[in-house]
Amino acid sequence: MSEGFALYVHVPWCRHVCPYCDFNVYAHAAPPEADYTAMLVRELATWTERAPWRGRRATSIFFGGGTPSLFTPQAIARVVDAAARCCGIEERAEITLEANPGGLDAERLRGFRRAGVTRLSLGVQSFQERLLRALGRDHTPDDARAAVRNARAAGFADLSLDLIFAVPGGDEAEWAHDLDEAIALAPDHVSAYALTFESATPYHAWRASGRIRAVDEDVEATMAELAAARLPAAGYERYEISSWARPDHASRHNQRYWDGSWYLGIGAGAHAFDATPDAARRWSNVRHPRAYADAVAARGTAVAEEHPLTVDEARADFVFTGLRRIAGVAATAFAARFGVGLAKAFPHVTGLVRDDLLEWAGDRLRLSARGLRFADTVAATFV
Numbered sequence: 189m190s191e192g193f194a195l196y197v198h199v200p201w202c203r204h205v206c207p208y209c210d211f212n213v214y215a216h217a218a219p220p221e222a223d224y225t226a227m228l229v230r231e232l233a234t235w236t237e238r239a240p241w242r243g244r245r246a247t248s249i250f251f252g253g254g255t256p257s258l259f260t261p262q263a264i265a266r267v268v269d270a271a272a273r274c275c276g277i278e279e280r281a282e283i284t285l286e287a288n289p290g291g292l293d294a295e296r297l298r299g300f301r302r303a304g305v306t307r308l309s310l311g312v313q314s315f316q317e318r319l320l321r322a323l324g325r326d327h328t329p330d331d332a333r334a335a336v337r338n339a340r341a342a343g344f345a346d347l348s349l350d351l352i353f354a355v356p357g358g359d360e361a362e363w364a365h366d367l368d369e370a371i372a373l374a375p376d377h378v379s380a381y382a383l384t385f386e387s388a389t390p391y392h393a394w395r396a397s398g399r400i401r402a403v404d405e406d407v408e409a410t411m412a413e414l415a416a417a418r419l420p421a422a423g424y425e426r427y428e429i430s431s432w433a434r435p436d437h438a439s440r441h442n443q444r445y446w447d448g449s450w451y452l453g454i455g456a457g458a459h460a461f462d463a464t465p466d467a468a469r470r471w472s473n474v475r476h477p478r479a480y481a482d483a484v485a486a487r488g489t490a491v492a493e494e495h496p497l498t499v500d501e502a503r504a505d506f507v508f509t510g511l512r513r514i515a516g517v518a519a520t521a522f523a524a525r526f527g528v529g530l531a532k533a534f535p536h537v538t539g540l541v542r543d544d545l546l547e548w549a550g551d552r553l554r555l556s557a558r559g560l561r562f563a564d565t566v567a568a569t570f571v
Contacts, residue, residue: 190240192247192278194444197228197267198455199256200477203288206324207394210386212457212475213254224455224477225263227484229270231454234488236274240462241452245276248441249283251305257287261299268304282307282346282440289335290327297342307346307439308339309377315369316362319355329369336373346437348377353415354408355383356391356400363411364418371422376437380415381430382408409561416560429512429555429563446513448506448525456480456490465525468497468505502526503533507553508567511546516554536569 200212201219235241249271251264264285271277284307285300297308314320315329332349339347349370353363370378385392385402394400403411416426424432428446431439444451453459457475462468471494474480483490497505503526510517522530530553531537537553540546545559545566559566 190244191450192245193241193450193452194441195232195246195249195271195275196441196451196453196455196458197249197251197256198453198458198473199224199251199253199259200456200475201258202253202255203258203326204324207390208323208383208386210389211254214477219258220477221259221263223481225259225266227481228267228454231484231489232267232270233274234484235452235454240450240464241275244450245278246271246281247278248281248444249277250441251283251285253286255288256285257292257296257300261296261303264300264305265303284309284348284439284441286311287335288327289332291331292335292338294338294341297338297344301343306344307348308344309348309350309379310335310339312349312370313352314355314358314362315366316358319358319362322355322357323352333373336375346377347375348379348439349373349375351378351380352383353380353411354403356395356402358403360407360410360414364414367415367418371418377431377433377439378419378424379431380412380419382412412561427514429514429560443513446509448509448521466499468502470495470497499526503528504570507534508570511553511555511563511567511570514554516549516552519551519553534570540566540569 198212200214201216202213203217204215205213249268256264268277268283283305285305286309289310289312300308310332312332313323313325315332317329320328336347351366351370353366385395391400395402419432420426423434425435426432427438428442431442433439448463450463451461453473455473456477457473457480459470459472461470471491473490474483474492480490503522506522506525507517507530517530519530522533526533537546541548544556545562546553547556555563555566
């Protein structure tokens with residue numbers, strides 16, 4: 189049996205689209221669940237009959253979006269069952285569902301558990317009413333607290349909370365409060381992201397027009413440092429730039445994106461990576477749900493763009509994704525894959541180490557404490 193792969197399933201609908209979001213999402217209170225699920229199953233069946241997916245098992249499944257929890261447990265179960273049938277799912281595989289905290293009663297959550305979901309990722313973002321309104325979220329702090337209680341009651345032993353800091357108008361005290369609230373709910377995993385102003389979003393236009401103002405860079409840095417201090421003090425180990433987890437609760441699926449492994453994305457706008465040595469390639473699907481469904485109905489797949497990686501691109505990709513992990517990149521793994529030493533392939537590493545942006549920890553090259561503050565700048569040097 190070949191090395192397994194991570195399976196990502198994109199559900200491209202939300203009740204409404206938040207003004208900071210640049211994901212492939214569309215506002216719809218009652219999306220075409222049955223028809224879309226049928227296309228997901230067909231696309232998965234098509235890919236798993238072909239190389240490189242044929243003969244590989246799914247090591248994890250991640251339902252992302254959008255708001256996958258808009259779909260019924262029966263729809264989620266249909267995709268999980270299709271994966272078990274088409275390619276097989278490794279025993280004790282991690283199966284994650286992203287969810288909006290609003291409307292998640294215990295019975296619905298029990299349905300998701302019965303469907304095979306083992307891990308719930310709640311998009312809490314903030315426990316401040318004012319900041320939730322600023323972010324355009326349609327849930328309340330009480331909804332988030334209730335969702336956590338209901339998830340535990342439904343049997344979820346792997347629960348993650350997503351938080352956003354540096355929200356326009358927010359301050360350090362409010363972010364400290366958000367961290368305290370999250371820790372008090374005792375999740376198994378916390379992701380904390382700085383808000384970014386992505387092009388083509390209302391937030392980007394609002395900042396350009398002066399309607400909103402970005403948080404001062406020094407304040408944002410202080411907020412990041414606060415997360416980096418408080419979460420470990422509460423028992424969460426930082427394993428990725430924006431992710432902290434209790435022991436044995438790091439996201440296995442997400443780590444596949446960072447260690448150069450194979451992953452297959454199905455659904456509108458989903459991305460995939462074929463890590464075959466000397467033939468690595470990326471591709472992405474048609475973005476609009478209707479066009480996606482038409483493409484899958486016609487030919488079984490819906491690829492819109494495909495990019496074979498050159499040797500130099502594959503090497504760079506391996507390093508800059510690997511540097512997202514706190515453990516960094518193993519030089520032996522790099523040499524085994526590419527037949528050349530990491531330092532030889534990237535001579536500028538010496539300067540980055542000298543400037544205290546990277547450091548060697550035995551065989552591994554990783555971001556230094558200082559480098560974590562400038563992670564995007566460091567990563568860009570490998571592109």
